[in-house]
Amino acid sequence: MSAPATTPIGVRPSLSERIAGDRFVYLLAIPVFLVLLYFVVAPMLQTAIFSFDGKGAAVNYSTFFTGASASALGLSVGISLASVLLCGVIGTLLAVLLTRFDFPGRRMLEVFAILPMALPPLIGTVAFVLLSSESGVVPRALHELLGAPASLFAASGIGGVLLVHAFTMYPYFYLSVSAGLAGLDSSLETASANLGARKARTWAKVILPMLTPALVSGALLTFMISMASFTAPQLYNVQTLTMQIVSTRTSGDHSLAAAQSTVLSIVSILFLVSMRWYQGRRVHRSLSKGVQRDRAVSRGPVRYLALAGSLLISALLLAPVLVIVLVSFSVDGAWTTQVLPPQYTLANYTRIFTDPKSLLPINVSVQMSVLATIAAVVIGAAAAWIIARWRLGGKTLLDIAIMLPWALPGTVIGVNMVTAFNEPNAANLGLVLTGTLWILPVAYFVRYVPLVFRSTGASLDTIDPSLEEAARGLGASPVRVLRTVTVPLVAKGILAGALLAFVDGVGEYVASVVIYPSQYVPLSVEIFGRIYSSEIGTAAAYGTLQIALILIVLVVSRAMEGRSSAGAVTTV
């Protein structure tokens, strides 16, 4: 217990001494934070500042709250609430059905249940227009069969938007409720039954309360994504706030568009914050691990009903993909009043790959997405590691900076980009991107860096920090530890996030439509243009290629990550 006599003690180590062990984390955080500040935070603030310009803040915001924008905001909120309700019912029922019952066709249904997430946002909506508008496949077929006017069966306007939202957004509920049910401790149900409760009572008093966290996070997520939705309102011509922003900009009133963007940003950020707050305080945790429980098995004639039902639902889920693939082989202009296209050809595909003008959008989207993905991997993976290893205060700041673009609607990100990089100023350090090709990869990077961040973060959570400590203890420098231990162990997570960022970038529409330079049209904007000029076959061929790319990536990342990655595709 003896200590050397000449010890000066009582000196509190300085900050630099305290962080000596992991100084590298903090050094790395500086460039990462600066990049996010420059590309994410500053553009958003510049849009907010710009909204005070033009006729002045008072005019812009009073125009907002008295004019069409206010009713657009109301419409957006109304549609989002209805979407939450619809998706909640569909997603929850499907989750209960698939986790609690066994019936013929269950496995098939399980595979198809998340298929809507594989649809690129624009092409998914196009599929619904082709299927369910007044001139669509289903109303016409019913008209042929029943003789009633096709318009009777058609979805249009707000109804059409809700149909698309219900179909494409229910997986958020389905996935979170399925996970909630799988994690439910079956001994709780047994206990409830053992205490004499009937099934209905057990559901009302035990299971639903336990599922509340899953339902609330599903609802918040659906609400946010629905508020950000642009393609469905555009194709069904419903004046939501996102639509208003784009049309205000198109009409040249940039400062009012900035005011509209700012209001939408604030709403989105509020939801991001409330979601994090809610997830931070969730209280219901099962004490024992989820146990495999028996599914109720259907018997007798119910089996055939169940089989028919699951075939029908599977067909419904497959229909949008099938109709796009089918139409991609149709001759442009030949499909007029028939139920299905009358003439088929391979010309749409051969044209895409032989005509340089038709191939250009694919090249633009793929190359710009590759650039964006590389940047997203560098910044997203680094940020995930920094946050996982950060031990001082202030971590939330970086966390919010990187998750911000996830909460912001694509439209808003587009507006932020064109506003911030329009002309040289102090905040953009003289960098002008508006009207150039380079604004595309920058916007894609901003939109999809949270994907790499989250997927890397999830991977990092599964590796034990003592692995890095072991390597440090054996003498490896921080950089060497990253290279030889951390990166090899999270490579799959990084790759899965990168693949998602890449396909989402290739299919990106919502921000692209605000920012694209006229000489380089990205793929989704080209698809919209083709539809506009009635070249539906070509548009569908582009769409089919997108879907094929997404399916390949989904299969690859599922194979790599087991079961968890499909939930990360989140764009509308």
Place this chain on the structure above:
Amino acid sequence: MISVSLDRIEKSYGDNPPTVAADIRIEAGEFFTLLGPSGCGKSTMLRMIAGFLQPTRGRILFDEEDVTTRPPNKRDTGMVFQNYALFPHMTVAQNVSYGLDVRRAGKAEKAERIAKALDQVGLAGYGTRRIDQLSGGQQQRVALARAIVISPSVLLLDEPLSNLDAKLREETRLQIRRVQQEASLTAVYVTHDQAEAMAMSDRIAVLEAGRVHQVATPREVYHRPATEFVARFIGRSNVLPATVVETRQDALVVELPGGRRVETPAPRNPNRKAGDAVSLSVRPELMRPCPVDEALLVGVVGAAEFTGASITFEAAVGDLELTVTMPDRADAPRPGDTVGLAWDGERTWAVGE
């Protein structure tokens, strides 16, 4: 081989009083154990030696050199983690090789040292195995090989046996001790298992709530506990309240509950005087039943447990619940019996306060 000093270190969070405060010197070549219940700060101290944590005050010295702010990769320690922390994407040999790679050892030298280290832990020929092909005990030994192959200046072990079953634990602790002595390494071992600490250590620091209760050899800690906490934490002990009647050189005469007097060894303490209250630690195996008129204490036998070679029974003496362990005999006391208890005063200890 170096000595390690935790020189008046404190670790505190915010403005709260320090959660850990200690002043310990670990001699070169010593097997030193930090022993205490969970949350006592033993792992915090180990991580300060390794460099993963910085003390709020005080210094860490390797020999006389201040390493307080030196990053972990420049401290030349070999650490064995509770969960082994083996790199799952590397083979056994690659794991063991990691520290040698960092030190740029030559190829031939590396192969030789890896083979020797694996041989030392009884895993010769396992080099090409993947980590997930090994049992828990084997993984533990790979972790040990990885730590010793670099001939570290200090070997740090953080509850390395707690994930093994009882039998394997005993085998492995002998092996760790043997490897440490063969390589003549300074070792710091963290555990909450007092039997493990007693079996392996040259010296033990008994910790509670971030404070050091006693630093001593296993024998001393067992027979001469410095505090009531140590007496109760190390093995089982009956702690009896007593009153000092007379102070002698290295001993006290005390009066027990019930009025009997007995002489007991005690730490030297010039301030102790007649009338002071002290605690007397009497190990269960020291107590023996005896006729009531010869007894130091008289009690009523409660529950008895037969464990093979011995029986253990509880005896209620007034408010005190005592535990007595004795060889199994036909005339062993039965529940409900009134029993006299006596012991050899030489081997008890007055716990100093």
